Amino acid sequence: MTTLYEIIKKFLYITAPFFMVVFLEMITVIPIRLPSFSMVSPPLALIPIYYWAVHNPWRFGIFSAFSCGFLMDVLTMNPLGINALIFTLLYYTVNQLRRFIAGKPFYVSWLGFSLFGTISLIIKWFLISLFSHNFGNFSIVLISAIFMIILYPLCALLCYSLIKISPEEDFE
Amino acid sequence: MQQVNRVKSHLYHVKSFVQRFALILLIILSFGFMLLGKADNVIASSAQKILTAVMIPILQVVTVPVNAIKSYAGDVQELATLKEYNKNLLEQNQELQKYKKQAKKLLIENEKLAKLLNYKKPPMVKSIAAKVVADPGGAFAQSILVLAGSDDGVSKGDVVMGNEGLAGRVALVGTKASQVLLITDVNSRIPVFIEPNRYRAILIGDNTKKPQIIALPEKAEVNPGDKIVTSGDAGVFPAGIEIGIIESKKDGIIKVKTLVDRDRLDIVNVIDFGLKGILENLKCEQ
Numbered sequence: 001m002t003t004l005y006e007i008i009k010k011f012l013y014i015t016a017p018f019f020m021v022v023f024l025e026m027i028t029v030i031p032i033r034l035p036s037f038s039m040v041s042p043p044l045a046l047i048p049i050y051y052w053a054v055h056n057p058w059r060f061g062i063f064s065a066f067s068c069g070f071l072m073d074v075l076t077m078n079p080l081g082i083n084a085l086i087f088t089l090l091y092y093t094v095n096q097l098r099r100f101i102a103g104k105p106f107y108v109s110w111l112g113f114s115l116f117g118t119i120s121l122i123i124k125w126f127l128i129s130l131f132s133h134n135f136g137n138f139s140i141v142l143i144s145a146i147f148m149i150i151l152y153p154l155c156a157l158l159c160y161s162l163i164k165i166s167p168e169e170d171f172e
Numbered sequence: 173m174q175q176v177n178r179v180k181s182h183l184y185h186v187k188s189f190v191q192r193f194a195l196i197l198l199i200i201l202s203f204g205f206m207l208l209g210k211a212d213n214v215i216a217s218s219a220q221k222i223l224t225a226v227m228i229p230i231l232q233v234v235t236v237p238v239n240a241i242k243s244y245a246g247d248v249q250e251l252a253t254l255k256e257y258n259k260n261l262l263e264q265n266q267e268l269q270k271y272k273k274q275a276k277k278l279l280i281e282n283e284k285l286a287k288l289l290n291y292k293k294p295p296m297v298k299s300i301a302a303k304v305v306a307d308p309g310g311a312f313a314q315s316i317l318v319l320a321g322s323d324d325g326v327s328k329g330d331v332v333m334g335n336e337g338l339a340g341r342v343a344l345v346g347t348k349a350s351q352v353l354l355i356t357d358v359n360s361r362i363p364v365f366i367e368p369n370r371y372r373a374i375l376i377g378d379n380t381k382k383p384q385i386i387a388l389p390e391k392a393e394v395n396p397g398d399k400i401v402t403s404g405d406a407g408v409f410p411a412g413i414e415i416g417i418i419e420s421k422k423d424g425i426i427k428v429k430t431l432v433d434r435d436r437l438d439i440v441n442v443i444d445f446g447l448k449g450i451l452e453n454l455k456c457e458q
Contacts, residue, residue: 026227026234029317031307037435039381041309066198070205074223076308077315077343077351080216081205088198121311128312128358131210136358136379140311 016162017060021048021068024155029075040140042148045072046120047155049087050113053094054101056163065091079131082124090120106153113152118145221346224317228349231305231317298444300324304437305349314357314379316340318440321348326442329408333441337414337431338362338402342442350442355415355430356383363405364415366398375400375415375428382419385426394418400428410445 024044032041045068052060069087073080094101094116101112121141129135208216250257286293302320320326322345330342332352340354353360360377366385371392377383388394398418404411419429 023234026231028310029231029306029308030235030238031304031316031438032238037309039309039379039434040311043310062194062198066201069202071223071227073205074220075227075306075317076310077313077353079206080209080220081202084205085199085202088195088202092195124312131206132358134358134376134378136311140380144311 014059017048017052017056017159018064018068020159020162021045021052021060021064022071024048025068025072025075040143040147042144042151043072043121044148044151044155046087046090046117046148047113047152048159049091050094050116051109051156051159053091054098054109054112055159057095057098062088062091062095078128082127082131085127086120086124089123090116106156109156110149110152114149117148117152118142121145121148217344220344220351224344224349224351225346228305228317228319228346232319235305297446298325300326300442301439302326302350302442303439307437311379314354314360314377314434315343316352316354316437316440318350318352318442319348320442321346321350323347325444326350327444331409331413331443331445333413333443334432334437336433337416338409339432339437339440341408352440354434355432356381356434362409362415363403364400365403365411366392366394366400366418368398369393372403372405381434382427382429385418385428388426394421394426396420 024047028041028044049060049065049068053065065087066084069082069084070080072078072083072087076083094112097112101109121144125136125138125141205216285291300320302318302324304316305319306317308315308317318332326342326345328342328345330350332339332341338355340352340357340360342350343353344351354377355362355375356377356379358377358379360375360383362375364373364375364385365371366373366388369392371389371394372387373385373389373392374387375383376386385394385400396418400415400417402409402411402413402415414431416428416430416432418426420427
């Protein structure tokens with residue numbers, strides 16, 4: 001007989017990665033007011049998308065990636081569908097290549113993110129430029145990517161902690 | 173029991189079919205949303221409004237600790253400069269007292285002259301102070317989310333002012349909150365005058381802190397320090413709102429330093445000047 005406690009625990013287990021992405025999306029849009037930071041603030045939500053695609057895809061699927069992207073579109077006032085597309089493509093690509101990254105030393109995962117994260121930002125820049133018929137400043141995209149890569153270990157640690165808090169064995 | 177198994181097997185087939193085609197389905201959906209948004213479709217903007225309304229209370233909760241830290245840091249900074257700050261305020265106060273006397277005289281004189289000429293005053297502008305709750309920033313969009321919506325009388329196209337000058341205009345209105353397109357956004361185009369010669373030009377955003385001037389007359393001579401104000405063309409912004417000054421002119425690229433400091437944009441004024449501009453015409457066409 002499944003108790004209510006177990007149902008809630010299972011629900012939290014399944015949805016926690018999704019809510020972590022939403023939380024990081026919120027952090028991205030909070031007005032921090034550091035000088036010039038708003039111009040280059042990194043899209044932190046890409047980090048858990050990548051992390052879950054590699055390390056825990058059974059708790060965070062492609063539909064979750066799409067939903068998080070759609071929410072990001074709304075929050076950042078980007079054209080609807082842009083982030084949804086980027087998040088979906090990043091998730092799918094990384095998930096297909098996860099056997100080359102999962103279980104390897106941390107720097108492999110970091111390098112992988114540096115590559116896929118930067119490509120994602122460049123595609124996003126290109127799509128938004130096409131939409132607005134105006135190619136925006138590319139250098140700030142690169143600075144934003146550098147910030148994002150620097151912050152990867154911190155966000156990856158958060159994701160790792162979440163996996164440790166709710167180990168899979170509890171639900172088998 | 174057999175029926176349950178049949179349903180389960182059917183569901184399994186549906187699930188595997190969806191998973192197989194999920195990527196294609198989601199890519200098509202994404203492009204569908206992009207096209208809907210591009211067409212300024214009612215469905216797309218309604219979806220944005222609903223989701224924004226849902227996110228507002230959550231955002232307000234998330235910003236509490238950040239605001240608290242900012243407030244403590246600000247208090248410590250203020251304490252360090254309190255003496256100097258007080259001295260500056262006293263000096264400013266003395267100077268303002270002089271202006272106050274002059275302003276009173278001019279006000280009386282102005283009223284008398286207006287009466288003599290039978291001058292009809294323009295309608296009063298409606299202004300709402302609104303708190304900035306979200307600032308996505310980043311390299312892709314320059315917008316903010318403010319805590320005032322249609323319930324407070326905000327409407328699409330309203331002018332948004334920071335402390336010192338023009339900040340942007342309302343692009344999307346929800347019931348409790350509105351999204352503001354900043355003048356630095358890549359989609360922003362504002363007809364302007366460049367003082368003192370009043371050259372007409374267009375101010376365009378490029379997602380950096382410093383927007384650019386384009387469409388300047390060929391023989392126009394502009395210099396760093398020249399003031400930029402709205403020209404009122406197209407009727408989106410009223411004429412004469414200060415935007416900033418020309419900061420640099422290099423290889424034909426004229427960069428503008430805006431009066432509004434994006435990093436200190438905590439509270440903004442949303443103003444309805446009652447203009448019937450391009451936005452209103454677009455609304456009517458729809």
